[in-house]
Amino acid sequence: MSFVLRCIDCGHSAPYFPTVINCPQCSSQWREAEYDYSVIAKNLPAQLPGRLFDLWRYRELLPVRNPNPIVMLGEGGTPLIQAVNLGMMLGCPNIFIKDERQGPTSSFKDRQAAVTIAALKEAGITEMVAASTGNVAISYSAYAARAGIKLWAFVTSLVPAVKMREIALYGSQVVKVTGSYDQAKQVAAEFAHQRGLYLDLGARTITSIEAMKTIAFEIAEQLTSLLGAKAGAQGDAQTIWRSPDWYIQSVSGGMGPLGVAKGSVELKKMGFIDRMPAIAAIQAEGCSPMVQAWKAGAESATPVKSPRTHIETLATGDPGRTYTILQNWVKETHGVFESVSDEEAFRAMHVLAKMEGISAEPAAAVSFAGLFKLVRAGVIKPTDVVVVNCTGHTMPTEPFILGDNWARNVVLPTQATTETPEEGLLAALSRVAPDRFPNVAIIDDSPDARRLIRRILQSRGNYTIYEAEGGKQALTLIEKERPDLIILDLMMPEMDGFAVLDHLKANPDTASIPVIVATAKELTPDEKDRLKGQIQALMQKGDFLSDEFLEEVRSLIR
Ligand SMILES: Cc1ncc(COP(=O)(O)O)c(C=O)c1O
Numbered sequence: 001m002s003f004v005l006r007c008i009d010c011g012h013s014a015p016y017f018p019t020v021i022n023c024p025q026c027s028s029q030w031r032e033a034e035y036d037y038s039v040i041a042k043n044l045p046a047q048l049p050g051r052l053f054d055l056w057r058y059r060e061l062l063p064v065r066n067p068n069p070i071v072m073l074g075e076g077g078t079p080l081i082q083a084v085n086l087g088m089m090l091g092c093p094n095i096f097i098k099d100e101r102q103g104p105t106s107s108f109k110d111r112q113a114a115v116t117i118a119a120l121k122e123a124g125i126t127e128m129v130a131a132s133t134g135n136v137a138i139s140y141s142a143y144a145a146r147a148g149i150k151l152w153a154f155v156t157s158l159v160p161a162v163k164m165r166e167i168a169l170y171g172s173q174v175v176k177v178t179g180s181y182d183q184a185k186q187v188a189a190e191f192a193h194q195r196g197l198y199l200d201l202g203a204r205t206i207t208s209i210e211a212m213k214t215i216a217f218e219i220a221e222q223l224t225s226l227l228g229a230k231a232g233a234q235g236d237a238q239t240i241w242r243s244p245d246w247y248i249q250s251v252s253g254g255m256g257p258l259g260v261a262k263g264s265v266e267l268k269k270m271g272f273i274d275r276m277p278a279i280a281a282i283q284a285e286g287c288s289p290m291v292q293a294w295k296a297g298a299e300s301a302t303p304v305k306s307p308r309t310h311i312e313t314l315a316t317g318d319p320g321r322t323y324t325i326l327q328n329w330v331k332e333t334h335g336v337f338e339s340v341s342d343e344e345a346f347r348a349m350h351v352l353a354k355m356e357g358i359s360a361e362p363a364a365a366v367s368f369a370g371l372f373k374l375v376r377a378g379v380i381k382p383t384d385v386v387v388v389n390c391t392g393h394t395m396p397t398e399p400f401i402l403g404d405n406w407a408r409n410v411v412l413p414t415q416a417t418t419e420t421p422e423e424g425l426l427a428a429l430s431r432v433a434p435d436r437f438p439n440v441a442i443i444d445d446s447p448d449a450r451r452l453i454r455r456i457l458q459s460r461g462n463y464t465i466y467e468a469e470g471g472k473q474a475l476t477l478i479e480k481e482r483p484d485l486i487i488l489d490l491m492m493p494e495m496d497g498f499a500v501l502d503h504l505k506a507n508p509d510t511a512s513i514p515v516i517v518a519t520a521k522e523l524t525p526d527e528k529d530r531l532k533g534q535i536q537a538l539m540q541k542g543d544f545l546s547d548e549f550l551e552e553v554r555s556l557i558r
């Protein structure tokens with residue numbers, strides 16, 4: 001590892017010391033690490049196959065001289081998971097989730113903490129101060145515990161108590177500040193100044209941006225494994241890694257996208273990828289200074305003094321110069337800033353859990369709500385390859401999302417009131433659910449489409465579901481089971497949906513069963529005419545994310 005820090009204000013290059021923050025020439029705190037990219041490009045590819053899939057596999061591109069096992073917790077190397085069901089719901093098959101929940105403390109901040117604490121340990125630091133909206137302090141605390149560094153963690157009183165206790169559990173000193181996050185940062189800075197302690201400076205911390213770069217490196221390697229390498233440019237025999245078309249992340253201070261942008265530039269400089277992903281930075285509407293500045297075409301963001309969002313993790317009201325830097329990356333990559341409401345985020349969180357088995361925290365759900373919005377607006381195209389950063393703890397917000405009726409109680413009677421314990425158990429269980437649920441038949445030749453519809457129904461209510469993969473099988477099934485509702489595809493080999501409908505309507509026993517046609521097909525006026533009077537509703541498969549589909553199901557079964 002050899003590199004210098006280049007000042008982005010005066011261009012001066014100087015050696016790196018973790019505790020020296022300012023440029024020796026102009027005092028600017030905004031500097032960037034610069035490596036010898038041609039040498040690394042030549043040597044790194046041969047090294048990679050022999051290294052673990054963790055953050056340190058890119059150690060030549062990180063500002064730590066001797067990665068120290070004493071501090072390591074298995075950071076980086078998180079899975080890239082294809083969101084098949086979400087992809088189908090959105091009509092956008094190539095959606096991938098960078099699953100940062102699988103880091104040591106379940107957030108992408110573990111990268112930042114791993115590299116920063118390793119560098120501070122190398123520099124002999126034993127006590128430090130950081131302000132945090134929660135996850136940074138949790139992550140720094142875990143690594144500081146291993147490194148023998150005492151952390152003073154300044155958090156706002158809005159940070160959920162469970163998160164504060166987690167910080168304290170790791171042995172850090174929690175300092176609760178009743179005020180905004182920006183105020184907590186000021187108090188932390190003053191405290192560090194008074195005591196002469198090292199203060200974490202967010203996006204101005206070299207190690208933090210450098211750590212986040214590894215997200216871009218990993219994604220490029222993982223997409224190459226999943227989708228195959230690309231042929232090199234201009235007839236070049238060398239194959240190159242794949243970068244996604246979009247990288248989406250929710251931002252507060254903006255560290256994730258800043259790191260991913262820098263990592264992508266480095267990959268491009270080294271000839272490992274041929275273009276950068278478009279950066280989509282998503283904020284919570286109630287605290288969206290960057291989005292407001294972007295939409296107004298302003299070069300700097302006007303601070304939001306009183307954030308109005310339940311998602312306290314994203315409550316940086318004053319992004320300062322970070323906005324200007326991130327804005328340049330977003331412009332250069334033809335990306336976008338967008339905001340979503342808390343309600344949209346909570347809804348996305350619920351959809352993600354039910355449809356993909358992934359429980360994210362509200363701050364990460366903001367990215368998914370942003371994805372939904374950008375796909376709907378046509379900004380993200382159906383063929384685009386999209387990676388969404390996903391982080392963390394769901395716990396603090398579940399009550400908001402689930403409402404009141406999410407569990408059913410089994411109260412066992414006391415032995416005195418029943419003959420045997422078994423009898424009491426059976427009686428109690430009989431009250432958990434009725435004997436019969438509405439019956440729904442799903443007729444579709446695509447197993448993926450059947451699974452998607454089955455899952456949408458399962459996740460929102462109790463239904464007995466039958467499936468048929470073709471017209472003939474469907475007719476036999478419907479005769480036998482007499483479902484309360486049929487969900488029918490139109491395009492199927494052998495007997496298509498139109499023919500199934502003709503048969504059903506010709507038989508008095510099945511003619512009155514309601515039918516929803518669910519199709520990916522753009523219908524001609526002629527075909528629409530053929531369906532008129534025959535079916536109760538027509539749903540396009542890309543529309544399933546709206547509640548309309550379930551409303552139709554419920555109203556037809558009632
Ligand atoms: C899940 C999640 N998303 C986004 C953010 C915002 O990070 P940043 O302040 O670097 O933009 C955080 C911060 O802790 C987070 O935990």
Ligand SMILES: [Zn+2]
Binds near residue numbers: 007008009010
């Ligand atoms: Zn300078």
